[in-house]
Amino acid sequence: MxxxxxxxxxxxxxxxxxxxxxxxxxxxxxxxxxxxxxxxxxxxxxxxxxxxxxxxxxxxxxxxxxxxxxxxxxxxxxxxxxPSLVFLLQNRKYFENHDFGNIPHKFNMRCGQLAISEYVKGVSKVLEQWKNIYKNSSEYIYEVVSEVPLDIIEPLVKQIKKGVKFNYIFSEPTVVPKGRKALLKKLGFDKLIEKGLVERKMMTNAHTTLVLNEKEACVMFPGIDGESDITEMFYSKDPMFHEWCLDYFRYCWHGSDVFQESKLKEI
The missing domain is CATH 1.10.10.10 (Winged helix-like DNA-binding domain superfamily/Winged helix DNA-binding domain)
Incomplete structure (x- = not known):
């Protein structure tokens, strides 16, 4: 040895x-x-x-x-x-305070696919980029989240009403803002589910936040305390970056269970 x-x-x-x-x-x-x-x-x-x-x-x-x-x-x-070494070295300070969470080791080994990306910091900048991913979608929007900002709901529903398919996975329990239910009802979210434009699932722990459409993606890793952190993200249109995010979403989707509204945590 x-x-x-x-x-x-x-x-x-x-x-x-x-x-x-x-x-x-x-x-x-x-x-x-x-x-x-x-x-x-x-x-x-x-x-x-x-x-x-x-x-x-x-x-x-x-x-x-x-x-x-x-x-x-x-x-x-x-x-x-x-590339994996390059990605980790480029973002060494970020990973002093963040972790890959419960992502399977096979995805950690592929983290080099995330090397060509833009680091975005700050709640307002992160939310703006998040909404841009919605805005730029024409086929689908996929998400894995454990925290839902109220600001993103209307832009999301607007795209779904245009025919964009929305598949999402909530962590258990996901933190949702007060007023979410009333806003979704007002926007006709239930009807979109009935039409098959929205599919949803739930998984026990989704520490990593993921948002992507058919051509761009972003990923937000949890803090070292295991809690989700949506104040910093890695964003890219690079095909390899997108492939990593899409593969991870599919992995989570396959391993998720039935969605249960009662398990959400409203604050």
Whole structure:
């Protein structure tokens, strides 16, 4: 085991270089000669040649018949792991006060898909982006929530009335604002459920808040105390980010139970 740990540490050292990482990611999209790569990453030929040699020696890249270099299968696999490290390093301060909650480990391992995203902080900014996801929807809106701000209800119902499908999962118990029932009744929410435009479920614990439409998504992780936090979010239109959110929603939907209004907590 000690030998394996030492070997892993050696590979981490090889990746601990902005230029070597740049080379690897360039080779993800196309084969390159060191001289061409040097121009693309704005570095000296001597530097790049030296780093190509190091990467070849460690088995991350290999030389092709035409003199260019390509990633090995091992190199490609290593590149898929780097975005997770990038995401966590970019948001190290955020994760000092937040946690992945009860998200299954398989989604934690895929957190690199969240790397291309915008960090949004502040209740007003978060709610504005939340409502924009509603506004930009044309096919569906999916949500996993444990807290429902009153401000988002009318914009949501407006989109559903246009034919946008709304599927949501409430945590047990979700915190809902006073006046929610009266507002939903006034807006004709029950009729939308009857028409099949709204489907709802409930799960025991949904610490992570998720909102997405067919082209954009946001995710809000809980605080380290396990309570939901809708004052900060990660938002993106990136396909990989969206895929992570959609897959997590589907996982939650499959594992959820029947919706029970009586379990909601009104404050």
């Amino acid at each position: 000690t030998d394996l740990i030492d070997e892993a540490a050696d590979y981490v050292l090889e990746l601990a270089s902005p230029q070597r990482l740049s080379i690897l990611f360039k080779l993800l999209s196309k084969n390159l000669a060191p001289s061409t790569c040097a121009k693309e990453i704005d570095a000296t030929r001597q530097e790049v040649h030296r780093n190509f040699s190091r990467l070849e020696k460690t088995g991350l890249i290999k030389k092709t018949i035409d003199g260019t270099y390509t990633l090995t299968t091992f190199g490609k696999s290593i590149c898929t792991q780097v």
